[in-house]
Amino acid sequence: AAAAAAGRLEQGEDAFRRLFKYYKRRKPPPDLSAVLDFSRAQKNLKVLIAPLHAASVSDRDACKAGLQPVRKWKAYTLAGYPGFTFISDPFLPGWQRYWAQQCLKIYPRKPNVCNLDLHMSPEETKDLWEQSREQLRLKGSGKREAKSLLEKLRWVTLGYHYNWGTKKYSADHYTTFPVDLAYLSEQVAAACGFHQFKAEAGILNYYHFDSSLGIHVDESEIDCSKPLLSFSFGQSAVFLLGGLKRQDCPLPMYMHSGDIMVMSGSSRLLYHAVPRILPNVEGGLLPGCLAQTAAGNNHQGDEADWEICARYLESSRVNMTVRQVLGAGQCFPAETDSERIDAAQAYPEDYSTEKNERKLVRTDVAGSPVLL
Numbered sequence: 203a204a205a206a207a208a209g210r211l212e213q214g215e216d217a218f219r220r221l222f223k224y225y226k227r228r229k230p231p232p233d234l235s236a237v238l239d240f241s242r243a244q245k246n247l248k249v250l251i252a253p254l255h256a257a258s259v260s261d262r263d264a265c266k267a268g269l270q271p272v273r274k275w276k277a278y279t280l281a282g283y284p285g286f287t288f289i290s291d292p293f294l295p296g297w298q299r300y301w302a303q304q305c306l307k308i309y310p311r312k313p314n315v316c317n318l319d320l321h322m323s324p325e326e327t328k329d330l331w332e333q334s335r336e337q338l339r340l341k342g343s344g345k346r347e348a349k350s351l352l353e354k355l356r357w358v359t360l361g362y363h364y365n366w367g368t369k370k371y372s373a374d375h376y377t378t379f380p381v382d383l384a385y386l387s388e389q390v391a392a393a394c395g396f397h398q399f400k401a402e403a404g405i406l407n408y409y410h411f412d413s414s415l416g417i418h419v420d421e422s423e424i425d426c427s428k429p430l431l432s433f434s435f436g437q438s439a440v441f442l443l444g445g446l447k448r449q450d451c452p453l454p455m456y457m458h459s460g461d462i463m464v465m466s467g468s469s470r471l472l473y474h475a476v477p478r479i480l481p482n483v484e485g486g487l488l489p490g491c492l493a494q495t496a497a498g499n500n501h502q503g504d505e506a507d508w509e510i511c512a513r514y515l516e517s518s519r520v521n522m523t524v525r526q527v528l529g530a531g532q533c534f535p536a537e538t539d540s541e542r543i544d545a546a547q548a549y550p551e552d553y554s555t556e557k558n559e560r561k562l563v564r565t566d567v568a569g570s571p572v573l574l
Contacts, residue, residue: 268297285467291460295494360404429466444473
């Protein structure tokens, strides 16, 4: 009721912003009773069962990506949001651990780009995992302890690297997209009816309990007809899904560990934001799905490495977003001299802080690639 009151405004540009501030505030904390929870959504009139293309992904191919057979997925859509699909944790036991470890251990490595590159040399950020693992292993609960480099990580870009200054991609700023993440994305896209999807660019977001992501819409890709895929691991988040206009009041929903969100069609260009990261709603330090292991899963990695990841995820959420930049036969337009700037000069060091959140809301709502 309180959330509904916060969003019940006259038509104006502040409708989304008011609800964002409501869920972000600390004292008094917001009433979360109006937040849609897809894991308990069967009786909600807005929630509909989403049709999937189970025949497009074999059980073998799904398993190879760490996914259950598509016929077992719990997938939903929302009345009034065509093209929006929410898949409630379709991962096989143990595989959430694999993807979380990739985000912390493998994907931040050079030559991929991260926020720390703004103040550090490539040599200093070459392998954040190796530079942080011992510090994380020994970390206590003291708030005044020095943060490891991994804890200072806020974003990593993959494939075509977004230029934060021009709000564009270019052929010149590219590194090889991870094969395993491309495969996962292609299976999910095919299950949602997008059989020719190519994973070409990715942004990994690293959230802590004091993090948020400002209101924005993602339209920098040259071909926006392809879906936007979002994968979440770790702590839960409140996600606000708005409309095609900034003033449209958003719908609040939870994203839990293992959940996948697909934005396509008219939902591809909806405004959205993340005002709040929440401690595990189940009560433990980590969601139960991250405690699962699977016998014979060779992708789970070293148990000591997982203990370090688990320590990190006790207070954090990791989100992978994947998109296709170019359509069939498309190429990048020629850059002007003024656009050939050093992308590092335009990197947001930490887009989740209050200062940069206001900056995002003011300047990036038309083209920010940072999402969910």
